[in-house]
Amino acid sequence: MLIGGAIDKFKARLVIQGFRQREGIDYFDTYAPVVRISSIRFLIGLAAIHDLVIHQMDVKTAFLNGVLEEEVYMEQPEGFVVPGSEHKVCKLVKSLYGLKQAPKQWHQRFDEAVLSFGFKINQSDKCLYSKFDDSSNGVIICLYVDDMLIFGTNLRLVELTKEFLSSNFAMKDMGEADVILGIRIKRDNGRICLSQSHYVEKVLKKFNYLNCAPAVKRVLKYLRGTMDYGLCYGGFPSVLEGYSDASWITNVEDHTSTSGWVFLLGGGAISWASKKQTCITSSTMESEFVALAAAGREAEWLRNLVSEIPLWSKPVSPISIHCDSQATLAKAYSQVYNGKSRHLGVRHSAVRELITHGVITLEFVRSQQNLADHLTKGLSRDLVIKSAEGIGLKSISNL
Structure with missing residues (x-):
């Protein structure tokens, strides 16, 4: 089916009765990793900074590529029973749609193929693969089940990667990236x-x-x-920065607070969250500290992600997180936590460790300039518009 809802073509597919499988006998692991949406937005921001080529490919009948490790048998499909062998069953050599382990076996098969071609797996996101030479020219592949984006420093390397993938799997070349996971990608005058x-x-x-x-x-x-609004990445600033905020006791029924944080690259947001806190805090400072600890965990993951991206300059500098609570910043830089709340003590130790190891730095920002403020509470129309523009959310009707 096309994006507009029109039918492109009809498909018929043989699907096995996976619900009849028994764990520990004909299947074990069933996990199937996919690329994080934050990773995709990060690569889009990186593409705006380095003017990367972005192409898209789709794997046809991806799950049929997986090689089975377990013994699995199935009845002969109705209408395709071999005359004289009605009492026999089929032994599967490769995966079929419906098998519980089919997604895992496909991902394992794809891993083996790209690793043999010289790609390396990003340890922070197992669905990111990169291959670069000494002159920093190369390709990054991000995989979401059977959909993939290919980012390259030049078109020739992207085409070579597409040829390799087509030689190993039945692929559909979709050219320049247009729509991925229901998100449309537009490029204009250096912006994405x-x-x-x-x-x-x-x-x-x-x-x-x-x-x-x-x-x-x-x-x-x-x-x-x-x-007509969209997230826009203009390529500047080319550094990762974050904002953290909290609203104390936003829920009067269970007295919980709300945490919010957002990280930006190239002028657009790549990762954000607005979540109810799982612990009860007794002050604004404590709720802000819980939000800061959550933002610190995301910053640590982002820093580990970029450390394995060859295009990112090394050594990786600490990620700056802006907070509008001076009391929270003072508590974070304090060597000792002398409070009585164990859940805050654990978070204080975690934040202190991130600061000490150079993962994050903390900076004060006024509430009016805190881009995470709208994620924790209702704001006036002017402040909402200001925050939206700050995270790169703009009208793209003229693109």
């Missing part, structure tokens, strides 16, 4: 923007915007008014 306008339009049609209930109409009206 991510948009879901086509998806919003589909939602408005599905719920009949003009004739829906008033409460629903209010939400859909907001979607319609922001349909």
Whole structure:
């Protein structure tokens, strides 16, 4: 099916009855890693900085490529029973759709193929593969089940990678990246923007915007008014920076607070969260510290991710996290935690360790300039617009 909803082609597929499998007998592990959406946005921001080529490919019937390690038998498919051998069953050599281990075996098969071609796996995201020479020319592949984006420093290297993949798997070359995971990619004058306008339009049609209930109409009206907005990466600044904030006791029923953080690269947000805190805090400073610890964990993951990206300059500098609470910053730089709350003591030790090892640095920012402020509480219209522009959320109707 195409993006607009039109039918492109019809498919018929043999699917095995995986629900009849028994754990420990004909299957063991069933995990199937996929690339994090934060990793994709990071690579988009990196592409804006280094003007990388971005192409897209799709693996046809990806799960059929996996080689089985267990003994699995299936009944002969209806309509394809061999005359005179009706009592016999089929022994599977390769995966079929429906098998519980099919996603895992496909990922394992893809790993073996790209590693044999000289690619290296990023240990922070097992679905990122990179291959670079001494002159920093190379390719990065990110895989989401059977969809992949290929980032290259030049078109020749991207084409060589596509030829290699096509020689190992049945591939569909989709050319320059257009839509990945329902997100449209647009390039214009050095900027790269991510948009879901086509998806919003589909939602408005599905719920009949003009004739829906008033409460629903209010939400859909907001979607319609922001349909042409997208995350834009302009390539500057070319450093990772973060913002952390919290709102104390936002839920009066269970007295929990809300944490919010956002990280930016190249002028656009690549990772963010707005979550209810799992512990009860007794002050604004404590709730801010819980949010800061969560932002610190994400910063540590991002730093580990970029440390294995050859295009990122080495040594990797600490990631700056901005916080609008001076009391929280003072507590973070304090050598000793003398409070009575064990959950805060653990977080204090974690933040201190990140600072000591040069993973993060902390800086004060006023609440009006804190780009994570809108993730924790309701703000006035002007501040919401200001925060949106700060994280790279802009109208792309003119692109």
